[in-house]
Amino acid sequence: xxxxxxxxxxxxxxxxxxxxxxxxxxxxxxxxxxxxxxxxxxxxxxxxxxxxxxxxxxxxxxxxxxxxxxxxxxxxxxxxxxxxxxxxxxxxxxxxxxxxxxxxxxxxxxxxxxxxxxxxxxxxxxxxxxxxxxxxxxxxxxxxxxxxxxxxxxxxxxxxxxxxxxxxxxxxxxxxxxxxxxxxxxxxxxxxxxxxxxx
Ligand code: IMP
Numbered sequence: 437x438x439x440x441x442x443x444x445x446x447x448x449x450x451x452x453x454x455x456x457x458x459x460x461x462x463x464x465x466x467x468x469x470x471x472x473x474x475x476x477x478x479x480x481x482x483x484x485x486x487x488x489x490x491x492x493x494x495x496x497x498x499x500x501x502x503x504x505x506x507x508x509x510x511x512x513x514x515x516x517x518x519x520x521x522x523x524x525x526x527x528x529x530x531x532x533x534x535x536x537x538x539x540x541x542x543x544x545x546x547x548x549x550x551x552x553x554x555x556x557x558x559x560x561x562x563x564x565x566x567x568x569x570x571x572x573x574x575x576x577x578x579x580x581x582x583x584x585x586x587x588x589x590x591x592x593x594x595x596x597x598x599x600x601x602x603x604x605x606x607x608x609x610x611x612x613x614x615x616x617x618x619x620x621x622x623x624x625x626x627x628x629x630x631x632x633x634x635x
Pocket of ligand 1: 622
């Protein structure tokens with residue numbers, strides 16, 4: 437298969453855009469949907485895979501270029517997997533992650549959690565990456581990182597729910613980790629490693 441030399445990184449989320457660009461080889465030309473004046477499609481799927489495919493298919497068709505898209509989110513076991521595919525929507529129309537994080541803690545409060553008991557509030561980040569070609573061919577891959585929700589928000593790096601997620605085996609949140617350290621272990625890089633042969 438012909439190696440990809442130019443690609444749309446199909447997201448309007450700046451944090452995600454940066455992280456996907458960092459995973460891709462340096463020599464590939466990366467294009468943002470913003471540069472092409474393309475809005476995001478509605479995420480009408482019921483799973484990460486469906487939504488990831490919707491985005492990749494939409495941008496590749498509209499932009500007539502290979503596209504990589506991600507659908508991802510935080511799944512908290514105690515909340516039956518919420519916010520899950522609604523992770524972005526929990527931040528409201530202004531995409532304010534203080535709102536989303538407050539919502540997480542408010543929902544968890546309903547369970548009378550005693551964080552001092554060191555009982556783990558298990559959670560995972562899930563990413564589905566899809567690569568779609570203008571002829572409709574599509575390849576998808578899922579990556580998961582397990583961890584827990586921290587007692588309080590910590591750290592300034594990253595984006596989204598990073599300040600409240602502590603990956604298993606660490607005692608720092610994703611937002612306290614250096615971005616390079618996060619990329620080595622996170623859900624997106626795990627999904628990417630399974631399709632890196634495409635690039
Ligand atoms: P969507 O895939 O664009 O619908 O949005 C996924 C949402 O999940 C993002 O807006 C983030 O808030 C959250 N999310 C996904 N991956 C990460 C991550 O690596 N760190 C923090 N939040 C993330």
